[in-house]
Amino acid sequence: MKQKLIHAYLKLRETNILSNFLNLSSIQLSNILLLMLIFPIITRKIGIEAFGFVTLANTFATLAGVVINYGINQSGIRDVALNIKDKQKLSIVFYNALWIRAIIFILYIVFLYTVQWWGMKYYGLIILATPLVIAEVLNPLFFFIGTERLKIYNVANVVTKVISILSLVIFVKSSADAGWVNFILGLAGVITYAGLLIYAVKEFKLSFSLPVTSDLLKLGKDNFYLTANNISVQLQQSIMIFALGHLGNPEWLGAYALCDKVIQTCRMLIISVSNAIYPKSVQIYQQGVRIWELYRKKTKWLITCIFFMGSLSIFILADFIIYVISGQRDHTAVVFLRIMCLVPTVASLNFINVIDQLLKNNTAYIFRIAIILLGVSLLLAWLLFRSHWYILFGSFTLILEICGLMMYEYTIKKPARNNA
Structure with missing residues (x-):
């Protein structure tokens, strides 16, 4: 061993x-x-x-x-x-x-x-x-x-x-x-x-x-489709911040902003993994699609296991994390963070799917998914505000990540089904 x-x-x-x-x-x-x-x-x-x-x-x-x-x-x-x-x-x-x-x-x-x-x-x-x-x-x-x-x-x-x-x-x-x-x-x-x-x-x-x-x-x-995708992704992550700033309670905005920053730090690590793998992925993909598929699957599950442990740690230590970064106890922020804690795990499942589409130059698919997710984010934000149940605000990002994962998985598996 x-x-x-x-x-x-x-x-x-x-x-x-x-x-x-x-x-x-x-x-x-x-x-x-x-x-x-x-x-x-x-x-x-x-x-x-x-x-x-x-x-x-x-x-x-x-x-x-x-x-x-x-x-x-x-x-x-x-x-x-x-x-x-x-x-x-x-x-x-x-x-x-x-x-x-x-x-x-x-x-x-x-x-x-x-x-x-x-x-x-x-x-x-x-x-x-x-x-x-x-x-x-x-x-x-x-x-x-x-x-x-x-x-x-x-x-x-x-x-x-x-x-x-x-x-x-x-x-x-x-x-x-x-x-x-x-x-x-x-x-x-x-x-x-x-x-x-x-x-x-x-x-x-x-x-x-x-x-x-x-x-x-x-x-x-x-780069048009790629940029539109990036704008859509950023808007998806930002709409709740803008909505709370314009319509919501400043205390909710502050609590959500704190939790959003914690999740962003996890996204930074996922981006670092993605950027580290990307140059090598280009070379592996040039060697053959089959080799790339094997590499993609192994890497995907390995990284996901690591980030799941991180999500579990965030859930357990949510109150401590909020106290450390804000200097005070905030029940609303703790609830938001515990709901959001699975976002890094779902995002880690999906990052190499995005690389896969980039390598295949499927920017049109990336664009379509981004536009759909933007529409989902607008509808979801509206529904959450209409519900008047502020605790659900923490589920906003998690729901979007799950929707994105499902669509990317479908896009990747669709060609395989068509070939069959």
């Missing part, structure tokens, strides 16, 4: 999956540690209700970042990995990603300028969250994953988080400073990612290239 384990470890070490996972996990772990340190600090200074409003602005900026990223963090990894040995093509991939992000960001600024006359609620908080959006324009994570050079990115990320924590401790004093939380976090990201972009250009000797209209149009067309 011991020899088998050693052999499996050595075989895994020959690939970059283990290295990628450790580096990506370190990135996500630093983010998790940041949240664990920030929550007690922020909630004690600004209160749970103000924290809910800060989360609302952060969610809005995150949604804008998803649009601006335009699927680059998914397709870009593949394009970088495939062109890693061709410096000219690699440069084109790198700069095309930055150019399309910059163009969409300009449109976002125009949008922000326009909506000031719409009487948008919490407009000031949204403006102060703009650095978070700029950071997404510059974020070179796709490039470092694709080139499998994550150590420098990881170190920079950890340093940035430490500086962010110190800045928040110094500058945020009360609920009146709540808007500056997102500003500080975003500004730190902007500085870090700008430095990493410069490093990438020098290290890989990437020659500057102006945008070619045909290339940008092709990228825009190829």
Whole structure:
């Protein structure tokens, strides 16, 4: 048994999956540690209700970042990995990603300028969250994953988080400073990612290239479905936050926002696993569909078992987790979190299904599932508010994850049934 384990470890070490996972996990772990340190600090200074409003602005900026990223963090990894040995093509991939992000960001600024006359609620908080959006324009994570050079990115990320924590401790004093939380976090990201972009250009000797209209149009067309899917996914996760901010009780918003952040930290780990596996998955899929299917099934159940243990821990320790991150007891938040605890398990079942569809370039299927889920999320949010049973709000994300899993499983198994 011991020899088998050693052999499996050595075989895994020959690939970059283990290295990628450790580096990506370190990135996500630093983010998790940041949240664990920030929550007690922020909630004690600004209160749970103000924290809910800060989360609302952060969610809005995150949604804008998803649009601006335009699927680059998914397709870009593949394009970088495939062109890693061709410096000219690699440069084109790198700069095309930055150019399309910059163009969409300009449109976002125009949008922000326009909506000031719409009487948008919490407009000031949204403006102060703009650095978070700029950071997404510059974020070179796709490039470092694709080139499998994550150590420098990881170190920079950890340093940035430490500086962010110190800045928040110094500058945020009360609920009146709540808007500056997102500003500080975003500004730190902007500085870090700008430095990493410069490093990438020098290290890989990437020659500057102006945008070619045909290339940008092709990228825009190829990533449209992928981007629509990402927007839909983000909206699915954000609709309850926006709804509670607009219609609900501020105490419910604060409690839900705390639990949502806990679940997001679990999603970060799932994303780190996905990003670590993705480059190798491209290579395995090129070797043959049968080989990929075997790899997909084994990986899927292994990761799910790990995250199920995490879900079980969240359920048992829910009261302790809420107290640690908020500094106070909150029965509503504990109930929400215990209902949400199975979300990481369901999401871990589904992440490699998404990779499967990406490898098969079934972006149209991804798009259709995303649109259906968006419709389900809108209907579900409406039904939950109509029920007036606030405890059910915690089931929102779990129901959506289960629906998504069922549709992806159907999409994957459908071709097999047709062939039979």
